Structures are given as C-alpha cells and as structure tokens.
Amino acid sequence: MSPILGIWASQNYSRITSSYESIATVTVGSGGSSTINFTSISSDYTHLQLRVIARSDQSSVNQELAVTFNGVTSGYGRHYLRGNGTSASADARGYTDSAYYLPIVTGNSATSNNFGVIVLDILDYKDTNKFKTIRSLAGYDDNGSGQIYLNSTYFGSTNAISSMSITPFGGFNFVQYTHFALYGIKGA
C-alpha cells in the first residue's frame, strides 16, 4: 500500500488496535435469507457496530428493514432526517413500534449488483440502567434515484442486548451477497 501524491511529510503503516473486534459475520448464500440473526452476543464490549451491504428481492427500488432486539416486539421509536435527492425531510415514530424500522437498502428493481449500505451503532448495549439508543447512517444511490438517512432509534428496555434479528420489512428475502458484520467496541 503506497500513498501517492506530489509531496508528503509523513506516512505510517499498520498499527493494530485491540479495542474493535469482529464478533460474527453473515453472508447470504444463493438461496437468499428471510432473517439475519445474531444470538448470544457477548457482554465483553461497551458498544456494538453493525456494518452492512444489503439488497432484497422486493420488486421496488428500495427496501426498509425491521430490527428487533432480544426477541422483543414492542417499545421501539425513532427520529430520522432523510434526503431523497430533491428535498430533505424529517419524521418520527412513537415508542409503540413493534420493531426498529431501519432505512434503507436496495430492492430488486434497483440496478443489478447495487446494494444499500448501513453503518449502525448500538451504544451502551449491555447497560441495565438505560433504555437503549441506536443510531445509523444508511442509504443507497441508484444513478437517478437514491436516499440517505440519519437515524436515531429508541429501544425501551433496560435489559442488556444479547441478540438481534434483521428482516426485510414485508416478508421479503435478502438476496445473495448481502453481508452483515457485527463488531464489538471496548471501553476503557
């Protein structure tokens, strides 16, 4: 790996840190998958990060996802700020949703090979004194359409998060090459 530019003063290579660790990865195979599950999530960390590329078989350009924690199907809410290429908008849902409706990846009408991207942070996921706050940066561009979201979600439970489940909302399937990677971030 070599940085190239006109002039540079310094470059440093390959410093490994141990505070960010891979917990589990799921890559969807040729048969597709209706649900991605992460179970028995270790409590060794302070925060979790989920990094995603995903596409569903729904016959639209985009696909909303539904995320639940610990098998709980109540007490979710969210606020978001969205850009759709022509205007910005903001919206909120109350604390009575049955899942965290996570925007937004590509559906089967998007250009072939085009997958949406999500980076999702679950903060203080094992703290039993707090309700949980999750934030995400997510979106897709399809060369003529696209959306980008800044999202904050509330999960009204003081239980430590030990499992999470992600499905394409509406009963659809993730297609092949969809990739979910869960990481743990350690505190001091």
Added chain:
Amino acid sequence: MTATYEKIATTTLGSSSSTVTFSSISGSYTDLIVIITAKTSAAADVYVRCNSDSGTNYSYTGLSGSGSAASSFRVSNTSNGMLLDNLGYADNNNNQVIIVQFNNYSNTTTYKTSIARSNNAATGVDALVGLWRSTSAINELTFRLNSTHTYSSGSTFTIYGIKSE
C-alpha cells in the same frame, strides 16, 4: 475474537497538492474507512474516484444542513467521482472533516457504494451516499477537488481497514 480495525496508512501533506491517492490497497479487509482533515487554497468540493476510473460511472445523493435549512440533491452519470461534501466543503479557513466508508470494497460481485459524513463548522454539514458502477475490487482511491484549487500543507488523510471474521 480478533483485532480487526487497522490503520493502513496516513498521509500528511508537506506542501500543496491537487490530489491524494492511496494505491495498491490490500484486499484483505472487509471495509475501508478514510478520515480526512483538509484545508484548501479556496472553497472546493471533494470527490473520490476508484481505480483511476475517469468514466461517467459515478453518481451520488446528498443531504445537507446550512444552519438555517436542510436540503437534498443528486447527480447521476458523472465522471467527477463520488462527492464527499457539499455545504461542509473544504476551504482555507476552517479545517474540513470527512469520514467516508466503503463497505465490502474488495468483492467482485457488487457495485461499490461510499457513505460519508462531512463537516465544516463555518459552513455546514452533509451526509452523502455515492455509487461507483463497477464490480471491480477497489484497489485505489484518489481524492480530488472540483477545481484548480489545491489541498494545503498539513491536510491529513488516513485510511483504515476493518476485517470481519
């Protein structure tokens, strides 16, 4: 569990430069993250091209806040690259900060998407998603400005690799 977040390289400019390129990027990671703190000779937007592709294979959708209003915009079929800022642009007053992520950059089956956040405390904040319509693994990233302006000495570019199990 494995240690999996690695700094690959840092470039700090010793003098002005119109572009910064990370080349021969290893394919051994799952995702890439680049953090930029940039100052430029004059107000300019930052783009990234992949693998020296100068074709019209890029597009992007953005969301910006100016301090008084939010807005969204899109550009398709451009050769400039994937845009990494808008109102949080680089200039010669406030250091701009960009964090841009390339998930699954090394696979050869999907198009590549960048997702970025940029800030300039004096001008605005942005979130942008960009598409490079290529299934090639990303092995080179070139950060460039949309004009004849240049990055100033002291601008810093750091690339990290994240490796999943």
